């Protein structure tokens with residue numbers, strides 16, 4: 001980007017400042033990158049911002065044609081913009097020549113003005129055009145286009161405030177209060193406010209804006225808005241998965257967002273569990289695999305190392321412990337670890353067996369038709385140990401840490 005300032009922000013380049021010095025601040029100055037598709041703007045000066053009402057950060061990276069659309073939400077060039085002049089600009093940009101002409105443009109608030117535009121190509125070292133510079137002189141224009149559709153047509157919405165005691169009162173007016181400072185926000189139609197602004201906020205922010213005024217309060221009751229907000233916050237996959245969870249459809253998205261954000265609905269619940277883990281034991285290891293809890297081994301009566309596997313399915317209507325018959329069980333042990341891998345695999349490591357400390361690794365696929373523990377051999381395993389901790393990473397790694405080794409070290 002060189003002299004234009006690599007950060008592309010207003011005031012970021014010595015060259016642009018020099019030009020501004022020559023021209024004075026009265027006109028607009030725009031620089032576009034000619035090496036990128038569609039001539040994205042990389043610099044605008046203060047004169048441009050003041051005259052158009054658009055801030056630099058709103059326009060950097062865009063093509064300057066948005067000035068031909070009436071207001072920030074218009075999707076199309078206004079019909080009164082001279083198509084012949086636009087075609088001439090296109091031709092000059094394609095051929096790499098200078099352009100000079102007048103055309104109708106619009107400020108951010110939708111009011112029209114005439115721009116006397118000069119476009120000049122800037123050449124790099126190898127004679128290729130690297131940038132285009134646009135110098136704009138802004139003139140008033142006397143076309144009466146009426147109010148901006150969807151916003152100006154409406155009277156500015158006098159918001160009603162909700163007081164702490166939940167009574168409604170009209171918003172205060174006058175300089176410096178919320179409504180006068182943000183009234184242009186309230187000139188937007190419900191649809192634009194919802195789709196373009198509120199839908200991009202986080203669930204927590206939506207929950208706070210709903211107490212700003214009556215209008216926002218009613219808008220944030222819209223479940224479609226809440227779905228968009230949840231989708232933005234949690235991503236498409238999570239939103240789709242939540243939609244498929246039984247009961248979600250009856251739970252409104254707003255309520256769901258509140259419960260997931262505040263975790264207010266989370267409480268301990270005492271479950272009555274059927275079945276039993278027999279014989280009784282201590283120092284076993286248990287691990288959650290989705291909605292299932294798996295228990296392996298432990299220390300039975302007379303310090304007997306155990307090697308049986310039990311599963312408790314918490315999503316069952318009547319959860320009960322079930323002993324599962326596995327093909328080849330690992331040697332009995334206690335003080336070992338069980339970790340879950342990829343939602344259905346269990347990894348068993350180490351512990352203390354009948355012959356002393358262990359450092360072996362076994363894997364069990366709970367979803368297999370006939371679940372079988374399978375020993376995994378790795379090079380240079382960690383030293384044998386018990387009472388360590390372990391976890392899985394990235395769906396393929398087992399991390400083992402600490403514990404008690406034979407040496408008595410931990």
Ligand SMILES: Cc1cc2nc3c(=O)[nH]c(=O)nc-3n(C[C@H](O)[C@H](O)[C@H](O)COP(=O)(O)O)c2cc1C
Pocket residue numbers: 030031032039063064065067068086089090093103104105115117119132133134135136
């Ligand atoms: C540096 C630069 C500045 C420009 N400034 C303006 C402007 O102030 N107003 C305007 O209507 N078009 C301006 N244009 C022209 C439009 O960005 C666009 O090139 C024109 O509308 C023709 O292309 P289109 O038919 O694809 O929109 C500028 C273009 C460049 C490269």
